[in-house]
Amino acid sequence: MNYYNPTKIECKWQKIWSEKQSHKSEINSKKKKFYVLEMFPYPSGNIHMGHLRNYTIGDVVSRFYKLLDFNVLHPMGWDSFGMPAENAAIENKISPKKWTEENIKHMRSQLKKIGLSIDWNREISTCNKNYYKHQQQIFIDFYEKGLVYKKDSFVNWDPEDKTVLANEQVIDGKGWRSGATVEKKKLSQWFLNISKYSNELLKDLGELNNWPDKVKLMQSNWIGLSKGAEIKFKLLNSKSTINVFTTKPETLFGASFIALSVEHDLAKNFTKDREFQIFRDKCLKLQEKKDFVNEKLGFDTKMHVQHPLLTGKKLPVFFSNYVLINYGNGAVFGCPAHDERDFAFAKKYNLNIDCIIKNKEKELPYYNFKENDTLVNSSFLNGSNIGAAKNLIIKKITDEKLGSESSKFKLKDWGVSRQRYWGCPIPIIYREDGKILSVDKNQLPVELPEDPDFSISGNPLDSHKKWKFTKCRATGLNAIRETDTLDTFFDSSWYYLRFCSPNYEKEPFNEKEVSYWMPVDHYIGGIEHAILHLLYSRFFSRALKECGYKVPKEPFSKLITQGMVCHETFKTKDNKWIEPSKVFEKNNKFLIKSGNKTVEVIKGRSEKMSKSKKNVVDPDLIISKFGADTARLFMISDSPPERDLEWSIDGIRATHKYLEKIFSFLSNKLIFTENFKDLDKLSSEEREIYNFTNRTIDKYTLDIKNYRFNSAVAKLRELSNKLLKSKMEPTIFHFSWSIYLRLIYIIIPHYAQELASLSGFKGLLDELKWPRTNMDYVEEEIVKIVVQFNGKKKSIIETSKDIDKDELIKRIKKNLIKDDINKLIVKKVIYVPNKIINFVI
């Protein structure tokens, strides 16, 4: 008898796969390629359950498509620049490089223990100069194409991480990583011109048929197209005009004022005005706040504009906090009767409120008006409905050159400068004569200095004189380096391309390899990247294309967004989180031991595993106790991938027991068999098992293809339950169990391989083709048909397959004595072959 010893067998097979280079991938023009990629990890030091889940899902897919005879690429790397390394450096006096490298080493060994089918020859790390050298080249390419530029602007400043953040990286007014409230700060920054592609990025979402609708919708909302018009308002006693963007040009005749953002160009005329300065600062402060502030502030400029269509009508011009610079033109015309915010403002400052849309309630503001509402008090628009009026007014202002139809996007350019040390240096120098120059490509990489001084506050690159001061090679003039580094989302925007040719020296990637492997066929990761990383990557592939690289427009054909790993939470009565492992249950109460007392704790809801809530479970411990295969099988069988997974130690134990049971049952009984020949010799019961096995192959395959892993596992368990119970001839026994092992192999590869080997199979399961369904032996020969009266189940009748309707009715009439069908008047009979027969009475 062999006992199941996961540690031993997992170690053994991992070594063999590694020695045989089982997961190595190379171009093979004779085979169809399949690129499966999971979002690469940040090397924080330890893998967590989310990683285990993500990479197990990817591994099942990777192994499956390999057996389907695809040429599979399944690489792994490290998103290794970023803040935590720098914080660790400050706290523990260890260099970010060393800290990162040690973490990678540790996490690599943790990942290897999971038994992933990764081609480790392709491993990349973004903090490696062999990677960021090419990234700097890409930056320069972008720079030369005008896709990256520098400008002064108010930016999101994270006071804790002491760096700026892109708009996408501010969540509810807080930094995405630090959680600190973000402030506005004026800085000179590098920007990527992502907004140039707004239209394309939006439109092309329609081509992403294998992306979740939810993600597409989120991107679409983020890009945020609004259609409307731009209208020019002439400033009185001035040559200037104010350009206003509106989505409701038809309400123009209801305009009673103009409101401008405090960052609008006209604000420059007031910079010396003390009162305005105070007002501006107050507005900026309010706009930083997370919570919505309904307070509307106004600063009267004492200036007026001419209403474009009503001679003699003058509108006052205000600055206000409710107009934002980063949308439209930072200027609106106020139509108080039909806009909530304009109404509040007009009320406060006693401005005209002119109703121009007929409405039943007669109450103002009337702002959620409909397409067929009618306009009044609006000159030539009177009597028109909203839809028609929109067209009429746009035509009018266009004809009279007062404005034009226009669209705006919410998406803003992506600020990529970070005032941090541990990132990719921006390859730019500022020469003493004022010229800004990119570094020569043959001078790349601009390497990070290895001796940063973290004792001085601020960016260590800025205080590193030796590194910062340089000379222009062409002219010999003095120059200083750009001391900002790139946002790490820049690093992850093209790593999937680098995986195609990870050691290619000359260029960021080899065109031939990229054209073979790209796009990524299945990309698997968390939904939290729906906007940031996925939008940036889509932009990058387009921008690279514009720079002449031959890359596909869309980098990821199919996207799978996996749910979080959750676990129960507990709190004490004074709101302190308690580890679930310390809690025990007694008389429906949850208790913990505290000293020699027991204290009651409160069970909260299940939440995403996080250190702060003390509900994390270390996958490493689970793997060393139960084995990777148990962990893998549990991760796969509990919930469908896109849904949250509820961690359960009982689930792990039960999964482990199941594997032990099958292992000891099979280990000295099974003879591994690839094919089954003696079909004719089967008894009807064995024939049933043969067909059942075939059906399992069929359904399991379909479930795996559709990412219904939990239901796939259920089908395997049905098969094993049946095989454990049935008595049968050895031939069919060996065949069915061998199929079972081959199917489950993609989920628990060490286990299946070990059992196959113990059963006399000499090769690697990896080298077999995926089992094929014998379609001639799939169907059940006896079917159960539900008999209904008026759609209500009355009984179930067993018949041979494809029974004739009249024959069936005859049998029902004979057998169903109780509901004497012969006495009832049957109006209609509905028969769905092999499923249901319904008598309408």
Place this chain on the structure above:
RNA sequence: GCGAGCGUGCUGAAAUUGGUAAACAGACAGGACUUAAAAUCCUGCGGGUGGUAACACCCUUGUGGGUUCAAGUCCCACCGCUCGCACCA
């Protein structure tokens, strides 16, 4: 406020195109084995009514309505939860 998704046993969940609701698991309970426990095996496990019983009948997919021979699935309204966006002109 706007947009989207989801509500099925004690729990995780399953249910091609509308066609036996609860597959497969977990927890729990009872039994067998054992001096005992663990492990293992067997059985039960949505609710109700009637019956000593095998069994029979009725109800049940958040709530109320509708379409249909037939609804977890389609339509309408409401309630609840989750997520995304949010002074977006």
